[in-house]
Amino acid sequence: MTWLDLADDAPFDAWTLPYGVFSTPGEEPRVGVAVGSWVLDLAPLAAVEGLDGAHLFAQRTLNPFLAAGWRAWDAVRGWVLELVAEEPRRESVEPHLVPLHDVELHLPFAIADYVDFYASQTHAENVGQLFRPDSPALPAAWRHLPIGYHGRAGTVVPSGTPIVRPSGLRRVGGAGSDVEFGPSLRLDIEAEAGFVVGTPSPLGSRVPVGAFEEHVFGMVLVNDWSARDIQSFEYVPLGPFLGKSFATSVSPWVVPLAALAHARVSPPSRSPAVADYLRDEEPWGLDVDFEVSWNGTVVSRPPLRDLYWTPAQQLAHMTVNGASLRTGDLYASGTVSGPRPGGSGCFLELTWNGAEPVTLADGSQRSFLEDGDTVSIIATAPGPDGTRLRLGEVTGAIAPSP
Template identity: 85%
Template sequence: MTWLDLGDDAPFDAWTLPYGAFSAAGEEPRVGAAVGPWVLDLAPLAAAEGLDGAHLFAQSTLNPFLAAGRRAWDAVRGWVLELVTEEAHRELVEPHLVPLGDVELRLPFTVADYVDFYASQTHAENVGQLFRPDSPDLPAAWRHLPIGYHGRAGTVVVSGTPVVRPSGQRRAGGPGSSVTFGPSARLDIEAEAGFVVGTPSALGTRVPVGAFEDHVFGMVLVNDWSARDIQAFEYVPLGPFLGKSFATSVSPWVVPLAALAPARVSPPPRSPAVASYLEDGEPCGLDVEFEVVWNGTVVSRPPLRDLYWTPAQQLAHLTVNGASLRTGDLYASGTISGPRPGASGCFLELTWNGADPVRLADGTQRTFLENGDTVTIRATAPGPAGTRQRLGEVTGTITPPPAP
């Protein structure tokens, strides 16, 4: 499939070809594609071939390329696939393969807006039982529409950025206990899939389910860090705020939707029937398996294929009221949790709000995150001809809050 010697442990194969922003040896950031243990430096390659869009890859983020639209995305992917699969291009390509270990990976795109959904039924039901034990597990609207909230674009950070433990107001104990201020004692993760918008839409128009691939360029892995004690105190009546706005980590590589074509699946059955603007006539789900690693121990494997509301439906709902899309918009699935044991996408569920600690490989037990803990989220998906493609990883380490 490729003339490159990738090996079995290559972070990305010659099919996935995700895009990101990198810098090497003090040079200005620019756009590259990852293949094996290298970054393919696209700007000089495109210039050498006289491509019209060569300037798009000399930019510090993916945004100009994202804005170029689907025809450009497809054309560039076809060109890169040809470069790495046809032996005739070896002499041209080899000088522009930069070892991953020699580069600094940047936030791949400038985030315009950030929206987080709540699309996993298992997660929503579990949170309902934990946070609202005297009420129905699912909110009344949950089966009718993809529930979501707006996050903060300015606190989306690239994988590897330290996560400072947030502080806020929370109750010292159960309902009726005193309210205190201080560092979160129930710091958590959320394993999510994020979707990056390339083509914008006009204010006052809708983006239908069928136009998903015309507007969304690709997928990133997301860890939406969450302070559960702050969240539990503040979220009524307007939902998450300070409990989630302090940091959201994303992977440095954006996997194009075209690479995920072999992973398309039908979503689970839905009842009641969805509104007409949410109807999806073709498989819009994604068979992506996540892996959550806590201080080196794999503690969970959440499946994206169980997502009740698909990414295409989330986009359609996001715009059905006429809200516009902008290049660089990011929207995420919400925590991905499956119904089987070991498939929880957050530690709130995995430890059942701290009642059932997780034992790590070093013998320690954890309920929520302690200072110095590192969490890495990885993902894989079906590739062509029965292969399995790696989709990258997002990682972060908890650091103490600043001194008062």
């Protein structure tokens, strides 16, 4: 329940309450919470109410608030839920509601490190068939641990940032053909869920699966843009590099884990049994549905619920060797693809490496991204009382190679 008049198509309801960084003309960026078609300007409201830590919301990034830890996150969420639910709070809250169409949204947090996993079995098997047709589809270690790679934190960009077509070395034809340098001809997307670390951990320590909620603040939507021709030539034996590092887009709103309580599900059964440090007593699979639009045409609906390795297990694996966490670390699920038709989270799979082009609403056909193409990814999840939560959007358009 809320006293706010929320339209049915409002970007966010009064339960999701995601955090972001926004600015208005002539004012510095600061922290806000999205509700309905507004941004709740937290800094002045918290100051008026004498809230401890009000200064955290006057910052240009979420990082100071993230570093405050899970008790602070819970306390602030409880306060914001009261603000939007209790009619007596209306008079004090309304002056601090800024229309979403009047604000500029920024990268919500300063990225410390970026790690991308490879946790969808369907995606991993499909890529294995396409890239390594004469080898087993799954790498030998895949069922034993969450495979991942370190990305480039400096190229994580907010939704809406133009994506410049990357260049690199690629084969002109199939295996054994000539190699040439030039713009990627097989530019792709990857629909993913990203997880934002708030509470750091010391170097040399481990973060157990059960401490996931103490360290991770929330979730963003991720598009890990990929140049498949560059990637397929370079990736053996050390994995992705230039084919991935040119850009990764994230949604401007971070949905707190607490808002996803009704979306939690048990992950798929695993065989062989996982190592002790990856055993999960609490289910942290997430029933999140993505929707991918290519120039306005919905082309796929990937399901996160099928993810083989959960975000809690991914966090435990990231730190099992003693690697430390830092406030602002971002790690992503890897491409989310489901086993049923229409569930592909990238165009490599959707078009089977270009062999089966898709037809868009305007009649044009696509195998990979062309200059000027726009891709938007949205997601929804179960909420309280049978509701469906909107989790934001991440969008990008392709600009030509310079």
